[in-house]
Amino acid sequence: METQKILTSSEAEVERRWWVTVPKVELHAHLNGSVRDSTLLELARRLGEKGRIAFSDVEHVILKGDRSCREVFKLFDLIHVLTTDHKTVTRITKEVIEDFASENVVYLELRTTPKRNDSIGMSKRSYMEAVINGLSSVTEVDIDFTPHSTDHHDPASSWNSIAVNNVDHQGSGRKKIYVRLLLSIDRRETAEAAMETVKLALEMRGLGVVGIDLSGNPSVGEWSTYLAALQFAREQGLYVTLHCGECL
Numbered sequence: 241m242e243t244q245k246i247l248t249s250s251e252a253e254v255e256r257r258w259w260v261t262v263p264k265v266e267l268h269a270h271l272n273g274s275v276r277d278s279t280l281l282e283l284a285r286r287l288g289e290k291g292r293i294a295f296s297d298v299e300h301v302i303l304k305g306d307r308s309c310r311e312v313f314k315l316f317d318l319i320h321v322l323t324t325d326h327k328t329v330t331r332i333t334k335e336v337i338e339d340f341a342s343e344n345v346v347y348l349e350l351r352t353t354p355k356r357n358d359s360i361g362m363s364k365r366s367y368m369e370a371v372i373n374g375l376s377s378v379t380e381v382d383i384d385f386t387p388h389s390t391d392h393h394d395p396a397s398s399w400n401s402i403a404v405n406n407v408d409h410q411g412s413g414r415k416k417i418y419v420r421l422l423l424s425i426d427r428r429e430t431a432e433a434a435m436e437t438v439k440l441a442l443e444m445r446g447l448g449v450v451g452i453d454l455s456g457n458p459s460v461g462e463w464s465t466y467l468a469a470l471q472f473a474r475e476q477g478l479y480v481t482l483h484c485g486e487c488l
């Protein structure tokens with residue numbers, strides 16, 4: 241039987257650094273699941289100062305290591321309270337891309353749930369505009385997030401008013417990351433909201449949207465609610481990814 245060598249901490253650190261240098265493809269990143277702890281703590285502290293949350297109650301929740309499935313979805317609810325405004329969505333998108341690139345991810349499929357929040361004038365569309373603004377504002381690395389083919393480009397689309405900026409300093413020796421997007425349907429959503437997300441994804445194909453994701457707490461909702469939207473997505477040529485029974 242093969243025995244596994246136990247690494248000393250300095251050997252483990254050498255190995256970790258080596259893995260960072262390896263070019264990688266990341267196919268399963270959730271935007272709000274990839275936010276820096278330091279950013280979450282900063283946002284929580286700010287909301288605490290405004291009296292909207294008790295910072296001391298959430299600090300340990302953010303920093304906790306191992307989490308049960310229930311705790312994971314509770315944490316997502318907290319993260320959404322902290323991040324769901326246009327400015328912060330733009331900020332976290334930029335940071336998440338730069339973090340993946342710094343770990344030598346060269347191709348990233350980033351998924352996120354377009355969210356509607358009438359109290360702050362947020363629609364699913366304006367949420368996604370904030371994401372695109374985040375991609376456009378990446379400065380630390382070169383980024384390619386719009387396919388160069390114009391197959392799905394509609395010159396009359398209102399998305400044209402968004403400043404889309406593929407930054408590419410060819411030959412500069414800078415890191416480069418290709419980013420494509422998936423729009424997620426949360427299992428708490430209605431059939432109508434799911435369909436709205438699919439239609440938004442179709443409009444955004446020229447902006448690097450390649451698919452639809454069904455995610456959210458697996459103990460919530462019925463498959464039949466999303467079926468029509470997912471079938472429509474497939475008929476229209478979008479890829480579909482499903483979370484299924486990862487934890488119960």
Ligand SMILES: CNc1ncnc2c1ncn2[C@@H]1O[C@H](COP(=O)(O)O)[C@@H](O)[C@H]1O
Pocket residue numbers: 270271272273316317351352353424426427455456457458483486487
């Ligand atoms: C066992 N792992 C998982 N199973 C199911 N859904 C998950 C998940 N991990 C993340 N999400 C989904 O992604 C959202 C956070 O990112 P966005 O707000 O979309 O950017 C979570 O609220 C959940 O709906």
